[in-house]
Amino acid sequence: MSTPPSSRLLATDARLPPTAAPPEGTRRRILETALQLFASRGYHDTSIRDLATALELRPSALYAHFAAKDHVLAELVRIGHEAHFEALETAFQAAKPTPADQVRALVHAHTRVHAEHPQLALVVNEEFYALSPALAAPAQALRDRANAMLIDAIRRGMAQGQFNPLHPEITAAAIVGMGSRIPHWFEPAGPIAVETLAATHAELALRMLGSVATA
Amino acid sequence: MSTPPSSRLLATDARLPPTAAPPEGTRRRILETALQLFASRGYHDTSIRDLATALELRPSALYAHFAAKDHVLAELVRIGHEAHFEALETAFQAAKPTPADQVRALVHAHTRVHAEHPQLALVVNEEFYALSPALAAPAQALRDRANAMLIDAIRRGMAQGQFNPLHPEITAAAIVGMGSRIPHWFEPAGPIAVETLAATHAELALRMLGSVATA
Amino acid sequence: MSTPPSSRLLATDARLPPTAAPPEGTRRRILETALQLFASRGYHDTSIRDLATALELRPSALYAHFAAKDHVLAELVRIGHEAHFEALETAFQAAKPTPADQVRALVHAHTRVHAEHPQLALVVNEEFYALSPALAAPAQALRDRANAMLIDAIRRGMAQGQFNPLHPEITAAAIVGMGSRIPHWFEPAGPIAVETLAATHAELALRMLGSVATA
Amino acid sequence: MSTPPSSRLLATDARLPPTAAPPEGTRRRILETALQLFASRGYHDTSIRDLATALELRPSALYAHFAAKDHVLAELVRIGHEAHFEALETAFQAAKPTPADQVRALVHAHTRVHAEHPQLALVVNEEFYALSPALAAPAQALRDRANAMLIDAIRRGMAQGQFNPLHPEITAAAIVGMGSRIPHWFEPAGPIAVETLAATHAELALRMLGSVATA
DNA sequence: TATGAATGAGCATTCATTCAT
DNA sequence: TATGAATGAATGCTCATTCAT
Incomplete structure (x- = not known):
């Protein structure tokens, strides 16, 4: 018999995002x-x-x-994906219609959601697989649409000669992956502000894409 | 009662790395x-x-x-960390002694290990937390040493004016994170070759660091 | 492979003493x-x-x-010790305040409890050791207090010149031991009445103590 | 989950009696x-x-x-019973042919065996029931013969007017029981010598029987 | 004699879930 | 809404024992 494992994440309070959240009770x-x-x-x-x-x-x-039990997880996964998708959509619509600004806005929003709701991000990304295909389907659809928004912006940037990625698929995966990793190392109460993280990730994405505006 | 969940990873064979692996039997x-x-x-x-x-x-x-049961996991985690650490150490020693070449070598090796042993990478990164602190300790020590190798190279590159990261900690986390994400999307039998992935990740890392040689 | 062992004790019904017993259900x-x-x-x-x-x-x-499982045993052991202790206390208080009468009353009660609840006596005396110290502690405390009552009466009898034991410690152990042995040979449905057993044990105790009143 | 139970008996070495013992190895x-x-x-x-x-x-x-496994127990039980029976037989044959001397000799030997081999006495008396009837039979036969020796002596003493027990069966059980209790309280390394214990038990038996020689 | 690997039955306990109240 | 009692399946693990070596 072994000692109990250490916790994966020790954030104090697990908040649900205001939008797409269920009522009190x-x-x-x-x-x-x-x-x-x-x-x-x-x-x-x-x-x-x-x-x-x-x-x-x-x-x-x-x-x-x-x-x-799995309906509880499914609901959390749904909430997480809806909040994420809404954040991306809102950011995208508010951005200037250039690929660089759109990527910046999308990555900024993507990062914020992960940094402000690390537990939800962790559950959404890492416990997703515990769901049956039927329960996971709605979330998967939103995930695909969010990815498409970023990939579309990247393609337009390339078409317009503004981005020069070494390998678009690998680069897109790396950009999205920066968000998924946040709950594993970033501490909301730590020395780095969420805004700093979001802005840095946005600029990192442009560097990874070889954006001419930034280079 | 729900349908069983889909599998997280469907690679055909789960190979153990030749080094640090236990004997046949x-x-x-x-x-x-x-x-x-x-x-x-x-x-x-x-x-x-x-x-x-x-x-x-x-x-x-x-x-x-x-x-x-947890001793089986602990052994896998140990093997994974040892193979990873050995790969990084070997690559580092073979690299030209410039920060850029060292980062390139480290990221290249880091990527290869994750791409060639995706199951092991997944277990090491995502089931690690299921281990008690006592069983996790040896692996954690290797992990810390591996991280230190990369961070040290980044610091030297900055001191020599070769790297210009927006934020060193965030950038280091993003570079390391590219590896951890590999098992979630990369398919060894897919269209992208491991070598392509490794080389691209290495160059991406230099872009993220604002390497003067690359920029 | 051997035949199953014979039973240690085959009494028909295992009754719990009315006092200190848990409610129906x-x-x-x-x-x-x-x-x-x-x-x-x-x-x-x-x-x-x-x-x-x-x-x-x-x-x-x-x-x-x-x-x-051990909580079930612990509860039985607790009930047995409480019933035993209450019986001794009641008998002691009802006895005339002479050492001989007190010893007679204590041994009589001690014997009755063992003869009327042989299963409980057996479990209390012989399975006690299967409990962890923490679970056994409350019972042990009652046991010590019960022993002290008898030993105190013996000491007073000696001081008053009424008892003349060959060796007080050995004699006290032998008197107490008569009770512990009951479940091993006495059958409540057999030819000897519980009252006969209790009265005989009481007089045997006085003989063992060399009581002047009895000798 | 509970702490492990305390040990029933903590004697330092568990010796086997020299007679009826198996060879070295x-x-x-x-x-x-x-x-x-x-x-x-x-x-x-x-x-x-x-x-x-x-x-x-x-x-x-x-x-x-x-x-x-149960053959190991059966062998211990056999050794214990043989050593016990031999001790009683030898003592009986060496005693003067009066009931009082025979009872004294039998109780003295009975006590010595229990005090000098407390572990064996405990196992013989308390783990006996774990044996199947077939494995227990030889030991049971010896036990019956030993009991018969004492009961026979008591009957002769009564017939000769030397013993005046209150109740012969109860008294015999009490006398035999003094031995069985020994491992539960007597410490060979403690303040009471085995010889003192044996002599005291022998005289206690005579008191219990109302022996005219002692009364 | 002793071993390492294996077996099949059994262990105490926990699991998600149901249902009458 | 919530409970207490129960269920049937499953959990990680230990049991006495076997057997080829």
């Missing part, structure tokens, strides 16, 4: 607490009992709010 | 099979019975080779 | 059935499955009532 | 080590692995010496 409390637990110990290592204990509720009480 | 077969299962379904969603079934062995037989 | 049924099984086959040779089968319950149902 | 070492473990933790709580570990042997090695 027990259902919301369940989601917030599940977010905390799934982020720190993983979906499969969190039992319904653990969740109920943290909520000061009996396990059976949860079934008045969610049909099954 | 049942112990080795257990590690290879566990690697496959842990990579595709996660440590917590793989039972000893699943592992035994895949090995055509009885569950109790595993305990003649490993003291407990 | 499943928890009580578990204790009564566990008492029967622990007495006849021993704690370590009784599995949770055996217990559940005898109760016509599934093993997992027991865990709604007791945290672990 | 591994078989003997197994018996001695098993005696120690069975006495301190009980037969059912001692695994073949525990035994092998204590012997610095592999579990499978034990099967070259004993057919099964």
Whole structure:
């Protein structure tokens, strides 16, 4: 028998993004607490009992709010993807219509969402695979649309001679990946401000793309 | 009751790196099979019975080779870290002693290891947290040393005026993170060659650092 | 492979003493059935499955009532010690305040408890060691207090010249031991009445002490 | 999860009586080590692995010496009963042919055996029930013959008007029981000498029988 | 004699879930 | 909405024992 594992992520409070969030009440409390637990110990290592204990509720009480354990995860994944997609869409629409500004806006928003909601980002990115295809489908659709926005901007930048990536697919994957890694090292209460991180990631993306405006 | 989740990673064979690998025999077969299962379904969603079934062995037989389930994971994590560290050290020593060449060599090696052993990379990066601190300690030490090699090269490049990163910490995290993301999107049997990926990541890293030689 | 062992004790019903007993319900049924099984086959040779089968319950149902197998034993040991201690205290208070009468009352009560609850006596005396120190502590404290009552009466009898034991410690151990042995040979449904046994043990104790009143 | 239980008996070395003992060698070492473990933790709580570990042997090695786990216990029980019976027989034959002297001799020997071999006495008396009837039979026969020797002496003493027990069966059980209790409280290295204990128990027996010589 | 690897049954316990209240 | 009691399947692991070497 071994000592219990260390936690994956120790952020103090697991907030749900205001938009796309469910109303106040027990259902919301369940989601917030599940977010905390799934982020720190993983979906499969969190039992319904653990969740109920943290909520000061009996396990059976949860079934008045969610049909099954994986529906709780599915709802968190849905919320995370919707908040992410809305943030990207809003940023994109507010950006000047040049590829560089659009990429900057998209990466900035992408980074903010990950830095401001690290637990949700972790659960969305790393526990996603625990969902059955049916439950994962809506989220996957949003994910594909978000990726398409970035890739489209990159293509236009290349077509206009503004971007000069070494390899567009690899570069796009690397840019998106910067966001996914945030919960693993970035501390919201640490020395780096979220805005600094977002701005830096945006400029890094342009450097990676060989943007003529930046080079 | 939901349909079973889709697999996280569907690579055909889970190879162990030749160096730092255990000798042939049942112990080795257990590690290879566990690697496959842990990579595709996660440590917590793989039972000893699943592992035994895949090995055509009885569950109790595993305990003649490993003291407990988490010792299997710990061994995989150890092997992964040792292979990674050795690859980086070898590449570093073979590189010309300029910061740019050293960064290029380190990122190239880092990328190769992740692309050639995606299951091991996934388990090492994403199931690491399931280990107790005691079992995780040796791997953590190697990880810290590997990170230090890259950060040291970056610092020297900055001191010599060769690198001009927007923010060294954020940039270092982004460079290292490119490797960690590989198993999530890169397919060894796909259209991009490992060598292309490694070379591209290396050049991307120099762009991110604002390397004068590349800019 | 050998034939199964014979039972240690085959009394028909395992009753719990009315005082210090838990209320009716499943928890009580578990204790009564566990008492029967622990007495006849021993704690370590009784599995949770055996217990559940005898109760016509599934093993997992027991865990709604007791945290672990050893908590069932600990509760039985607690009940046994409390009933024993209460019986001794009551008998002591009702006795005339002479050492001889007090010893007679204590040994009489001690004997009755063992003869009327042989399964509980057996479990308390012979499975006690299977408990961890923490779970055994409360019972041990009561045991010490009960022993002290007898030893104190013996000392006073000696001081008053009423008892003339060959060796007080050995004699006290022998007197107490008469009770512990009861479940091993005495049959409540047999030819000797409980009252006869208790009265005889009381007089035997006085003989052993060389009581002047009896000699 | 509970802390491990305390040991039932903590005597330093578990010796086998010289008579009826097996020859030197591994078989003997197994018996001695098993005696120690069975006495301190009980037969059912001692695994073949525990035994092998204590012997610095592999579990499978034990099967070259004993057919099964319960054969080890059966052999210990046999040795214990033979040593006990021989001691009683020798003492009886050396005693003067009066009932009082015979009882004195029998109780003296009975006590010595229990005090000098407390682990064996414990295992013989308390783990006996773990044996199947077939394996227990030879020991049971010796036990019955030993009891008969004492009861016979008591009957003769009564017939000759030398004993005046309150109740012969109860008194006989109490006398025999003094021996069985010894391992539970008597410490060979403690302040009471074995000879003192044996002599005291012998005189206590005569007091209990209302022996005219002693009264 | 002793070993290492394996077996098949069994262990205590936990799992997600149900259901009458 | 929430509970207490229960379920049936599964969990990681240990058991006594076997057997080829």
